Amino acid sequence: MVIWLFAAVVGFPGRSSESQAEDQRSLQRAASGDSGGLGALYDRHGRAVYSLALRILGDEGDAEEVTQDVFAQAWRRASQYEASRGTVAAWLLVMARTRAIDRFRARRVRPEGRVQDDAGLTLQQLPSTTPDVASEMVAAERGQRVRRALDDLPFLQRVAIELAYFEGLSQREIAERLEQPLGTVKTRMRLGLLKLRDALVEVQP
């Protein structure tokens, strides 16, 4: 089932696993102190990292600093990357989201304190047998397909997902904003993500 999902989602499994293999080689070069490895990673993923930070922060200067932080950390922690926990691209994008949300929240008054800061991707205890295949979908047309799937979600499912992921609100805060019971917000997030996943899987007939 996992293999089938992998093949279904990736669409071009050969090409995607090749690009993951290439990313891993670049990361190994970086881990051994070769800055060319970092440059290669930046060339492949710098734009996606920067775009995500820009979406969250809405400010080019901040987005540049986040991008710089992400690749500085990739350089320092290159040897700690574990392929079993996700692709290199997903690893970089999780770091980007975490840093951008931290920065965004620092600009707001938030008495409740920080919420979960890395989207649940630091999970060591999950026995993961497959890389985070959806994050391989860096090609523009596949990005657009996900965008369309997101746009097609019922309004409140989409809003709940976007408020959580891009605005860094907790599910309780979202429930307050939308004036919905917490249970309803949980359900909307779940239904929305399930539909997104189905849209990803439909990529391959």
Place this chain on the structure above:
Amino acid sequence: MNAAHDELKHDAAAYALGALEPAERAAFEAHLATCAECAADVREMRLAASALPHTVPQVSPPPSLRARILSHATGSAPVTSSDTPRPALVVHERRGLPAWLQIAAMLVIGTGVAFYAQRMQARVSNLEAQLQQAQTLVAAAERQTLEARNVAFRAQSAMGVFAAPDVARIDLAGQPAAQMARARALWSRARGMVFTVSNLPALPPGRVYQVWVVTAQAPVSAGLLTPDASGGGSVYFETPVDILPPTAVAVTLEPAGGVPAPTGAMYLVGKPSPL
């Protein structure tokens, strides 16, 4: 454990989206370590969530960022271009040479300098051309960045209405022309207005719905709306700086393309609920 499972199994989506508060997260992770069902569920949710970064408008960072990242990360000096070393122009004065030799040397040097100056001239104009080309490219990239930024900014403002501290809610009720229709507007002076509607009747040909923000002065158009097959739709309205607070929000049926002031039948109307 079963009681915990029943309570926590609904948190998988929020967990994958990073939307659990610290205590909730700790409880969920503790449960996750022992529950294969939730672990599998989280994997599915993460699969979907990890696609979200790819839905944002893709914008190229400024070209200078690459060099900054490499020099900052590696702590090495900034990368420089591989210029050929500048030829040194040194004239040694040699005492005690015969006059003819001095003259000959001057001639040789003079010719050399003239030749060198000519080469430098060519190189300078070549560099100028390159600079101009680069400037054109930078200007194009900046324009592109600005456009993408506007797209990103709009998307963010629409979401920002929900996060605005001054958000007010306006529920709209269907009028006789559309009794089943319901709509809600969320208004923030700073962040704009998000309007969502359901159950609107299908449009007659050549007509469009128009959303109005009614103020003490005059109704202001907040946009045109063509409902989807189920009669639903949404409009994001960027509030003008000088607009007065809304006394009502309304939807009318108007000729295609919209009108500057409402003329047609009213389909929905509602007033702000007291905060």
